[in-house]
Amino acid sequence: MGTIVVFSLSLSGCSKSASTVTPALPGNEFLTTVQLQLTNTADPADLQLCSSTQMSPTTHTYQVDSIYNSKAFLRLKANSTYTGRVIILDETKTPVDTVSDEILARENYHLFFFQPSPILTANFVISNTTTNIPQNDWLTGQPASDTTAFGISVNEALAISAADALNLTVTRTDEDTNNPPLQIGLQGKYVTGVASAGILRVVLRHQPNAKNGTYDPGSTDFDVTYAVTIY
Protein backbone atom coordinates (compact mmCIF):
# COMPACT_ATOMS: atom_id res chain seq x y z
CA MET A 1 0.00 0.00 0.00
CA GLY A 2 2.88 2.29 0.88
CA THR A 3 4.33 1.76 -2.54
CA ILE A 4 1.07 2.75 -4.10
CA VAL A 5 0.90 5.89 -2.03
CA VAL A 6 4.42 6.83 -2.94
CA PHE A 7 4.24 6.14 -6.62
CA SER A 8 0.68 6.83 -7.51
CA LEU A 9 0.12 9.78 -9.75
CA SER A 10 -1.94 12.08 -7.62
CA LEU A 11 -4.96 13.19 -9.59
CA SER A 12 -6.51 15.28 -6.90
CA GLY A 13 -5.45 18.61 -8.32
CA CYS A 14 -6.98 18.23 -11.72
CA SER A 15 -10.10 16.25 -10.99
CA LYS A 16 -13.17 18.18 -10.03
CA SER A 17 -15.63 17.62 -7.24
CA ALA A 18 -19.12 18.99 -7.00
CA SER A 19 -19.73 22.33 -5.48
CA THR A 20 -22.88 24.24 -4.76
CA VAL A 21 -21.36 27.41 -6.11
CA THR A 22 -19.37 26.05 -9.01
CA PRO A 23 -20.41 22.62 -10.18
CA ALA A 24 -17.83 20.06 -11.22
CA LEU A 25 -16.50 20.57 -14.71
CA PRO A 26 -17.04 17.64 -17.03
CA GLY A 27 -14.42 16.10 -19.24
CA ASN A 28 -11.28 16.73 -17.25
CA GLU A 29 -8.29 14.75 -18.29
CA PHE A 30 -6.44 12.04 -16.39
CA LEU A 31 -2.73 12.26 -15.83
CA THR A 32 -1.93 8.64 -16.57
CA THR A 33 1.71 8.85 -17.59
CA VAL A 34 4.64 11.10 -16.79
CA GLN A 35 7.73 10.92 -18.94
CA LEU A 36 11.12 12.59 -18.79
CA GLN A 37 12.84 13.03 -22.12
CA LEU A 38 16.51 14.02 -21.82
CA THR A 39 18.88 14.80 -24.65
CA ASN A 40 22.64 15.01 -24.20
CA THR A 41 23.72 18.42 -25.48
CA ALA A 42 27.08 17.01 -26.57
CA ASP A 43 25.57 13.93 -28.17
CA PRO A 44 22.02 14.25 -29.52
CA ALA A 45 21.96 10.51 -30.13
CA ASP A 46 22.07 10.08 -26.36
CA LEU A 47 18.32 10.43 -25.90
CA GLN A 48 16.91 9.13 -22.64
CA LEU A 49 13.20 8.57 -22.10
CA CYS A 50 11.84 7.29 -18.84
CA SER A 51 8.23 6.77 -17.98
CA SER A 52 6.05 6.24 -14.95
CA THR A 53 2.53 5.21 -15.76
CA GLN A 54 -0.74 4.03 -14.34
CA MET A 55 -1.70 2.32 -17.59
CA SER A 56 -1.55 -1.44 -17.29
CA PRO A 57 0.94 -2.80 -19.83
CA THR A 58 -1.14 -5.93 -20.21
CA THR A 59 -4.70 -4.58 -20.44
CA HIS A 60 -3.71 -1.06 -21.44
CA THR A 61 -6.34 0.33 -19.10
CA TYR A 62 -6.01 2.95 -16.43
CA GLN A 63 -5.39 1.48 -12.97
CA VAL A 64 -6.15 4.01 -10.30
CA ASP A 65 -4.33 2.13 -7.54
CA SER A 66 -1.35 0.86 -9.49
CA ILE A 67 1.87 2.23 -10.85
CA TYR A 68 4.03 0.65 -13.50
CA ASN A 69 7.69 1.52 -13.24
CA SER A 70 9.34 -0.85 -15.67
CA LYS A 71 10.46 2.15 -17.68
CA ALA A 72 10.96 4.56 -14.78
CA PHE A 73 14.69 4.49 -15.07
CA LEU A 74 17.24 7.02 -16.30
CA ARG A 75 20.75 6.14 -17.40
CA LEU A 76 22.80 9.28 -17.80
CA LYS A 77 26.41 9.79 -18.79
CA ALA A 78 28.68 11.25 -16.15
CA ASN A 79 29.82 14.85 -16.39
CA SER A 80 27.27 15.65 -19.05
CA THR A 81 24.60 18.20 -19.66
CA TYR A 82 21.16 17.18 -20.83
CA THR A 83 18.25 19.27 -21.92
CA GLY A 84 15.08 17.78 -20.66
CA ARG A 85 11.37 18.10 -20.86
CA VAL A 86 8.48 16.66 -18.94
CA ILE A 87 5.78 14.98 -21.00
CA ILE A 88 2.45 14.28 -19.35
CA LEU A 89 0.00 12.05 -21.14
CA ASP A 90 -3.59 10.95 -20.80
CA GLU A 91 -3.44 7.53 -22.39
CA THR A 92 -7.10 6.84 -21.73
CA LYS A 93 -7.88 9.03 -24.73
CA THR A 94 -7.65 8.07 -28.37
CA PRO A 95 -5.51 9.53 -29.70
CA VAL A 96 -3.39 9.99 -26.60
CA ASP A 97 -3.84 13.45 -25.09
CA THR A 98 -0.67 15.37 -24.32
CA VAL A 99 -1.67 16.96 -21.05
CA SER A 100 1.64 18.80 -20.74
CA ASP A 101 0.39 21.11 -23.50
CA GLU A 102 -2.48 22.00 -21.24
CA ILE A 103 -0.09 22.48 -18.34
CA LEU A 104 1.97 24.81 -20.51
CA ALA A 105 -1.15 26.81 -21.32
CA ARG A 106 -1.81 26.97 -17.59
CA GLU A 107 1.81 27.75 -16.77
CA ASN A 108 1.00 30.70 -14.54
CA TYR A 109 -0.12 28.45 -11.73
CA HIS A 110 1.84 25.25 -12.24
CA LEU A 111 5.36 24.56 -11.00
CA PHE A 112 7.54 21.47 -11.25
CA PHE A 113 9.94 20.32 -8.55
CA PHE A 114 12.81 17.89 -9.04
CA GLN A 115 14.47 16.32 -6.06
CA PRO A 116 17.62 14.26 -6.66
CA SER A 117 18.41 12.01 -3.72
CA PRO A 118 20.63 11.42 -1.87
CA ILE A 119 21.69 15.05 -2.08
CA LEU A 120 24.59 16.81 -0.42
CA THR A 121 23.54 19.29 2.22
CA ALA A 122 25.53 21.98 0.45
CA ASN A 123 23.48 21.44 -2.68
CA PHE A 124 20.16 21.41 -0.91
CA VAL A 125 18.95 24.97 -1.30
CA ILE A 126 15.34 26.07 -1.00
CA SER A 127 14.44 29.23 -2.84
CA ASN A 128 11.94 30.40 -5.42
CA THR A 129 14.33 29.46 -8.21
CA THR A 130 15.60 26.09 -7.02
CA THR A 131 13.85 22.81 -7.73
CA ASN A 132 14.33 21.14 -4.37
CA ILE A 133 11.43 19.87 -2.33
CA PRO A 134 11.36 20.96 1.32
CA GLN A 135 12.47 18.21 3.65
CA ASN A 136 9.16 18.20 5.50
CA ASP A 137 7.58 16.82 2.32
CA TRP A 138 10.29 14.25 1.59
CA LEU A 139 9.48 10.61 1.30
CA THR A 140 11.07 9.06 4.35
CA GLY A 141 10.47 6.05 6.51
CA GLN A 142 9.14 3.99 3.65
CA PRO A 143 9.65 0.23 4.09
CA ALA A 144 12.64 -1.33 2.40
CA SER A 145 10.26 -3.02 0.03
CA ASP A 146 9.17 0.38 -1.21
CA THR A 147 11.69 0.64 -3.96
CA THR A 148 11.71 1.63 -7.55
CA ALA A 149 11.58 -1.14 -10.09
CA PHE A 150 15.35 -1.17 -9.99
CA GLY A 151 15.74 -1.82 -6.32
CA ILE A 152 16.65 1.70 -5.28
CA SER A 153 14.89 2.94 -2.17
CA VAL A 154 12.39 5.72 -2.73
CA ASN A 155 13.30 7.29 0.59
CA GLU A 156 14.84 10.70 0.15
CA ALA A 157 17.87 11.57 2.21
CA LEU A 158 20.79 13.89 2.65
CA ALA A 159 24.03 12.32 1.47
CA ILE A 160 26.48 11.41 4.18
CA SER A 161 29.36 12.19 1.86
CA ALA A 162 29.98 13.22 -1.72
CA ALA A 163 30.52 9.59 -2.59
CA ASP A 164 26.96 8.76 -1.49
CA ALA A 165 25.24 11.57 -3.37
CA LEU A 166 23.42 11.31 -6.65
CA ASN A 167 25.43 13.79 -8.68
CA LEU A 168 22.60 15.34 -10.58
CA THR A 169 21.40 18.92 -10.57
CA VAL A 170 18.23 20.06 -12.24
CA THR A 171 17.39 23.63 -13.15
CA ARG A 172 14.27 24.91 -14.85
CA THR A 173 14.83 26.85 -18.06
CA ASP A 174 11.33 28.03 -18.91
CA GLU A 175 9.30 30.88 -17.46
CA ASP A 176 5.65 31.76 -17.29
CA THR A 177 3.88 35.05 -18.04
CA ASN A 178 3.36 36.16 -14.49
CA ASN A 179 4.71 39.54 -13.55
CA PRO A 180 7.49 39.10 -12.60
CA PRO A 181 7.90 35.81 -14.49
CA LEU A 182 8.28 32.63 -12.49
CA GLN A 183 9.85 29.36 -13.55
CA ILE A 184 7.75 26.42 -14.78
CA GLY A 185 9.91 23.30 -15.16
CA LEU A 186 8.44 21.69 -18.26
CA GLN A 187 11.84 22.47 -19.81
CA GLY A 188 15.01 22.03 -17.87
CA LYS A 189 18.74 21.50 -17.75
CA TYR A 190 20.01 18.28 -16.15
CA VAL A 191 23.70 18.28 -15.30
CA THR A 192 25.47 15.14 -14.13
CA GLY A 193 28.66 14.78 -12.14
CA VAL A 194 30.65 11.69 -11.44
CA ALA A 195 29.13 8.23 -11.54
CA SER A 196 26.55 7.62 -8.84
CA ALA A 197 23.04 6.31 -8.27
CA GLY A 198 19.87 7.42 -6.58
CA ILE A 199 16.41 8.66 -7.34
CA LEU A 200 14.84 11.67 -8.95
CA ARG A 201 11.45 12.61 -7.61
CA VAL A 202 9.31 14.85 -9.81
CA VAL A 203 6.33 16.70 -8.37
CA LEU A 204 3.92 18.98 -10.19
CA ARG A 205 2.35 21.54 -7.90
CA HIS A 206 -0.93 23.18 -8.88
CA GLN A 207 -0.86 26.61 -7.27
CA PRO A 208 -3.94 28.55 -8.36
CA ASN A 209 -3.49 32.23 -7.52
CA ALA A 210 -0.73 31.09 -5.18
CA LYS A 211 2.32 30.38 -7.33
CA ASN A 212 5.31 32.28 -6.03
CA GLY A 213 8.19 29.99 -6.94
CA THR A 214 8.09 27.99 -3.74
CA TYR A 215 6.82 24.50 -3.09
CA ASP A 216 4.33 25.03 -0.31
CA PRO A 217 1.32 26.77 -1.87
CA GLY A 218 -1.32 24.73 -3.62
CA SER A 219 -1.74 21.02 -4.04
CA THR A 220 0.00 18.21 -5.89
CA ASP A 221 -1.14 17.19 -9.36
CA PHE A 222 1.32 14.31 -9.60
CA ASP A 223 4.23 12.88 -7.67
CA VAL A 224 6.49 10.31 -9.36
CA THR A 225 9.92 8.87 -8.64
CA TYR A 226 12.49 7.58 -11.12
CA ALA A 227 15.56 5.53 -10.49
CA VAL A 228 18.73 7.20 -11.79
CA THR A 229 22.12 5.79 -12.62
CA ILE A 230 24.96 7.98 -13.71
CA TYR A 231 27.72 6.00 -15.35
Add this chain to the structure above:
Amino acid sequence: MNRIKILISLAAAISLSPAVLAQQKPATFIGVEGGISLPLGNFGKASTATALTSIQGTVDDPSGYAKLGGFGALNGAWFFSKYFGIGGMFKYGTYNLKHVDSLSQGYQESFDVDKTSTSVTNYKMWSLMPGLYFDLPLAKKLSLTARGLVGISHTSTPQITVAIEDGGVEDPPVVQSSASKTAFALDLGAGFRYSIIRCVAVDLRAGYFYTKPDFTIPNSGRNNNAGREVTNYDQALGSINFSLAITYQFSRHK
Protein backbone atom coordinates in the same frame (compact mmCIF):
# COMPACT_ATOMS: atom_id res chain seq x y z
CA MET B 1 -35.66 70.90 -37.59
CA ASN B 2 -39.37 70.64 -38.32
CA ARG B 3 -39.84 68.68 -35.12
CA ILE B 4 -38.22 71.42 -33.08
CA LYS B 5 -40.46 74.02 -34.70
CA ILE B 6 -43.52 71.92 -33.91
CA LEU B 7 -42.46 71.50 -30.28
CA ILE B 8 -41.80 75.21 -29.87
CA SER B 9 -45.15 76.06 -31.45
CA LEU B 10 -46.91 73.58 -29.20
CA ALA B 11 -45.25 74.93 -26.09
CA ALA B 12 -46.12 78.48 -27.10
CA ALA B 13 -49.70 77.52 -27.82
CA ILE B 14 -50.07 75.85 -24.44
CA SER B 15 -48.47 78.66 -22.52
CA LEU B 16 -50.54 81.33 -24.26
CA SER B 17 -53.88 79.52 -24.18
CA PRO B 18 -56.53 81.30 -22.09
CA ALA B 19 -57.15 78.21 -19.97
CA VAL B 20 -53.57 77.97 -18.96
CA LEU B 21 -53.11 81.66 -18.50
CA ALA B 22 -55.93 81.49 -15.99
CA GLN B 23 -54.03 78.96 -13.84
CA GLN B 24 -52.20 79.88 -10.69
CA LYS B 25 -48.60 78.96 -10.00
CA PRO B 26 -48.12 75.33 -9.00
CA ALA B 27 -47.66 74.80 -5.30
CA THR B 28 -44.26 74.53 -3.80
CA PHE B 29 -43.83 70.94 -2.76
CA ILE B 30 -41.62 68.50 -0.97
CA GLY B 31 -41.95 64.81 -1.39
CA VAL B 32 -40.61 61.40 -0.61
CA GLU B 33 -40.30 58.92 -3.43
CA GLY B 34 -39.27 55.37 -3.91
CA GLY B 35 -38.96 53.20 -6.92
CA ILE B 36 -37.16 50.71 -9.00
CA SER B 37 -34.21 51.22 -11.30
CA LEU B 38 -33.51 49.19 -14.40
CA PRO B 39 -29.79 49.35 -15.24
CA LEU B 40 -28.93 49.95 -18.88
CA GLY B 41 -26.07 49.01 -21.17
CA ASN B 42 -22.99 47.22 -19.89
CA PHE B 43 -23.92 48.28 -16.37
CA GLY B 44 -26.78 45.80 -16.45
CA LYS B 45 -25.06 43.10 -18.45
CA ALA B 46 -23.35 39.94 -17.23
CA SER B 47 -20.57 38.10 -19.02
CA THR B 48 -20.65 34.37 -19.51
CA ALA B 49 -18.26 32.05 -17.70
CA THR B 50 -16.64 31.24 -21.03
CA ALA B 51 -15.96 34.91 -21.73
CA LEU B 52 -14.45 35.24 -18.27
CA THR B 53 -12.14 32.26 -18.62
CA SER B 54 -8.53 33.17 -19.16
CA ILE B 55 -5.86 30.66 -18.30
CA GLN B 56 -2.86 32.68 -19.41
CA GLY B 57 -3.12 36.34 -18.60
CA THR B 58 -6.06 38.15 -17.15
CA VAL B 59 -9.25 39.19 -18.89
CA ASP B 60 -10.95 42.57 -18.58
CA ASP B 61 -14.70 42.65 -18.18
CA PRO B 62 -16.99 45.53 -19.17
CA SER B 63 -20.07 43.99 -17.59
CA GLY B 64 -21.50 45.55 -14.45
CA TYR B 65 -23.75 42.66 -13.34
CA ALA B 66 -26.25 45.13 -11.84
CA LYS B 67 -29.68 43.69 -11.12
CA LEU B 68 -32.90 45.65 -11.00
CA GLY B 69 -32.23 48.11 -8.18
CA GLY B 70 -34.22 50.16 -5.74
CA PHE B 71 -33.96 53.72 -4.57
CA GLY B 72 -35.48 56.31 -2.31
CA ALA B 73 -35.35 60.07 -2.73
CA LEU B 74 -36.26 63.40 -1.23
CA ASN B 75 -37.52 65.78 -3.80
CA GLY B 76 -38.83 69.36 -3.74
CA ALA B 77 -39.36 72.43 -5.87
CA TRP B 78 -40.48 76.04 -5.78
CA PHE B 79 -42.25 77.45 -8.79
CA PHE B 80 -41.30 80.88 -9.94
CA SER B 81 -43.76 80.85 -12.82
CA LYS B 82 -46.95 79.13 -13.82
CA TYR B 83 -45.07 76.21 -15.26
CA PHE B 84 -41.51 76.28 -14.17
CA GLY B 85 -39.79 75.95 -10.90
CA ILE B 86 -36.44 75.17 -9.43
CA GLY B 87 -35.77 72.42 -7.01
CA GLY B 88 -33.64 69.46 -6.27
CA MET B 89 -33.43 65.85 -5.33
CA PHE B 90 -31.35 63.73 -3.03
CA LYS B 91 -31.47 60.10 -4.01
CA TYR B 92 -29.95 56.93 -2.61
CA GLY B 93 -30.11 53.58 -4.31
CA THR B 94 -28.52 50.18 -4.45
CA TYR B 95 -28.12 47.46 -7.02
CA ASN B 96 -27.41 43.86 -6.16
CA LEU B 97 -25.38 41.72 -8.53
CA LYS B 98 -26.74 39.09 -10.86
CA HIS B 99 -25.12 36.02 -12.43
CA VAL B 100 -22.54 35.71 -9.68
CA ASP B 101 -22.40 32.05 -10.70
CA SER B 102 -20.86 33.09 -14.03
CA LEU B 103 -18.21 35.07 -12.20
CA SER B 104 -17.50 32.11 -9.96
CA GLN B 105 -17.35 29.59 -12.77
CA GLY B 106 -15.09 31.86 -14.80
CA TYR B 107 -12.56 31.88 -11.99
CA GLN B 108 -12.97 28.14 -11.47
CA GLU B 109 -12.18 27.39 -15.10
CA SER B 110 -9.42 29.97 -15.30
CA PHE B 111 -7.57 28.48 -12.35
CA ASP B 112 -8.66 24.89 -13.05
CA VAL B 113 -9.74 24.26 -9.49
CA ASP B 114 -12.24 22.06 -7.71
CA LYS B 115 -14.33 24.83 -6.25
CA THR B 116 -14.71 28.58 -6.13
CA SER B 117 -17.08 30.41 -3.82
CA THR B 118 -17.87 33.96 -4.73
CA SER B 119 -19.39 36.51 -2.39
CA VAL B 120 -20.34 40.01 -3.43
CA THR B 121 -21.60 43.24 -1.96
CA ASN B 122 -23.72 45.67 -3.97
CA TYR B 123 -23.50 48.96 -5.82
CA LYS B 124 -24.37 51.94 -3.66
CA MET B 125 -25.20 55.26 -5.25
CA TRP B 126 -26.31 58.61 -3.90
CA SER B 127 -27.04 61.68 -5.96
CA LEU B 128 -27.58 65.34 -5.25
CA MET B 129 -29.11 67.13 -8.17
CA PRO B 130 -30.68 70.56 -8.47
CA GLY B 131 -32.58 71.48 -11.59
CA LEU B 132 -35.63 72.70 -13.38
CA TYR B 133 -39.17 71.48 -12.69
CA PHE B 134 -42.17 71.75 -14.94
CA ASP B 135 -45.85 71.45 -14.08
CA LEU B 136 -48.69 71.56 -16.57
CA PRO B 137 -52.23 71.21 -15.19
CA LEU B 138 -54.33 68.79 -17.19
CA ALA B 139 -57.40 68.79 -14.98
CA LYS B 140 -58.44 70.12 -11.62
CA LYS B 141 -56.42 67.56 -9.66
CA LEU B 142 -54.15 66.16 -12.32
CA SER B 143 -51.08 67.64 -13.81
CA LEU B 144 -48.26 66.59 -16.06
CA THR B 145 -44.90 67.03 -14.42
CA ALA B 146 -41.36 66.89 -15.69
CA ARG B 147 -37.95 67.63 -14.39
CA GLY B 148 -34.44 67.98 -15.67
CA LEU B 149 -31.73 67.74 -13.04
CA VAL B 150 -27.98 67.85 -13.18
CA GLY B 151 -25.63 67.39 -10.30
CA ILE B 152 -23.30 64.89 -8.77
CA SER B 153 -23.55 61.24 -8.01
CA HIS B 154 -21.31 59.23 -5.74
CA THR B 155 -21.11 55.54 -6.55
CA SER B 156 -19.42 52.65 -4.80
CA THR B 157 -18.78 49.45 -6.73
CA PRO B 158 -19.29 46.05 -5.15
CA GLN B 159 -16.55 44.04 -3.53
CA ILE B 160 -16.15 40.65 -5.14
CA THR B 161 -14.37 37.97 -3.12
CA VAL B 162 -13.58 34.63 -4.71
CA ALA B 163 -12.47 31.84 -2.40
CA ILE B 164 -10.48 29.16 -4.22
CA GLU B 165 -10.21 25.55 -3.16
CA ASP B 166 -8.35 22.80 -4.95
CA GLY B 167 -7.16 19.39 -3.90
CA GLY B 168 -8.47 19.99 -0.40
CA VAL B 169 -6.33 23.11 -0.08
CA GLU B 170 -7.64 26.65 0.30
CA ASP B 171 -5.66 28.89 -1.99
CA PRO B 172 -5.41 32.68 -1.63
CA PRO B 173 -8.72 34.37 -2.45
CA VAL B 174 -9.09 36.79 -5.32
CA VAL B 175 -10.47 40.09 -4.07
CA GLN B 176 -11.79 42.90 -6.21
CA SER B 177 -12.26 45.65 -3.66
CA SER B 178 -14.92 48.31 -3.72
CA ALA B 179 -14.08 51.59 -5.44
CA SER B 180 -15.87 54.91 -5.03
CA LYS B 181 -16.08 57.90 -7.30
CA THR B 182 -18.10 61.11 -7.58
CA ALA B 183 -19.10 62.19 -11.05
CA PHE B 184 -21.46 64.38 -13.01
CA ALA B 185 -25.00 63.05 -13.09
CA LEU B 186 -28.13 63.75 -15.08
CA ASP B 187 -31.74 62.90 -14.35
CA LEU B 188 -34.58 63.48 -16.81
CA GLY B 189 -38.08 62.45 -15.92
CA ALA B 190 -41.75 63.00 -16.50
CA GLY B 191 -44.94 61.81 -14.92
CA PHE B 192 -48.28 62.70 -13.47
CA ARG B 193 -49.30 64.30 -10.19
CA TYR B 194 -52.68 63.69 -8.69
CA SER B 195 -53.82 65.73 -5.71
CA ILE B 196 -55.53 63.48 -3.23
CA ILE B 197 -56.42 66.30 -0.89
CA ARG B 198 -55.56 69.95 -0.97
CA CYS B 199 -52.03 69.60 0.34
CA VAL B 200 -51.14 66.01 -0.52
CA ALA B 201 -50.51 64.54 -3.92
CA VAL B 202 -49.06 61.39 -5.38
CA ASP B 203 -46.60 61.43 -8.23
CA LEU B 204 -46.04 58.64 -10.66
CA ARG B 205 -42.89 59.20 -12.62
CA ALA B 206 -40.57 57.59 -15.13
CA GLY B 207 -37.10 58.87 -15.72
CA TYR B 208 -33.66 58.36 -17.10
CA PHE B 209 -30.54 58.62 -14.98
CA TYR B 210 -26.97 58.83 -16.20
CA THR B 211 -23.56 59.06 -14.61
CA LYS B 212 -20.19 57.87 -15.78
CA PRO B 213 -17.61 57.62 -13.04
CA ASP B 214 -14.22 56.38 -14.12
CA PHE B 215 -13.38 53.92 -11.37
CA THR B 216 -9.92 52.72 -10.54
CA ILE B 217 -10.59 49.31 -9.08
CA PRO B 218 -8.24 48.02 -6.38
CA ASN B 219 -7.48 44.33 -6.51
CA SER B 220 -5.73 42.33 -3.87
CA GLY B 221 -4.58 38.76 -3.56
CA ARG B 222 -3.80 38.60 -7.27
CA ASN B 223 -0.70 36.45 -7.33
CA ASN B 224 -0.95 34.92 -10.80
CA ASN B 225 -2.06 36.22 -14.16
CA ALA B 226 -5.22 34.28 -14.88
CA GLY B 227 -8.93 34.89 -14.72
CA ARG B 228 -11.01 38.04 -14.66
CA GLU B 229 -9.27 41.13 -13.38
CA VAL B 230 -10.86 44.55 -13.68
CA THR B 231 -8.53 47.40 -12.79
CA ASN B 232 -10.48 50.22 -14.38
CA TYR B 233 -14.22 50.54 -14.94
CA ASP B 234 -15.21 53.39 -17.20
CA GLN B 235 -18.73 52.46 -18.23
CA ALA B 236 -21.87 54.58 -18.17
CA LEU B 237 -24.09 53.78 -15.21
CA GLY B 238 -27.41 54.54 -16.84
CA SER B 239 -30.83 53.47 -15.74
CA ILE B 240 -34.53 53.80 -16.41
CA ASN B 241 -36.36 54.56 -13.20
CA PHE B 242 -39.96 54.25 -12.16
CA SER B 243 -41.09 55.85 -8.92
CA LEU B 244 -44.04 56.68 -6.78
CA ALA B 245 -43.91 59.73 -4.54
CA ILE B 246 -45.99 61.19 -1.77
CA THR B 247 -45.82 64.94 -2.00
CA TYR B 248 -46.77 67.63 0.44
CA GLN B 249 -47.92 70.77 -1.35
CA PHE B 250 -47.61 74.08 0.37
CA SER B 251 -50.27 76.75 -0.10
CA ARG B 252 -50.69 78.06 -3.62
CA HIS B 253 -50.05 81.64 -4.58
CA LYS B 254 -51.53 83.72 -7.35
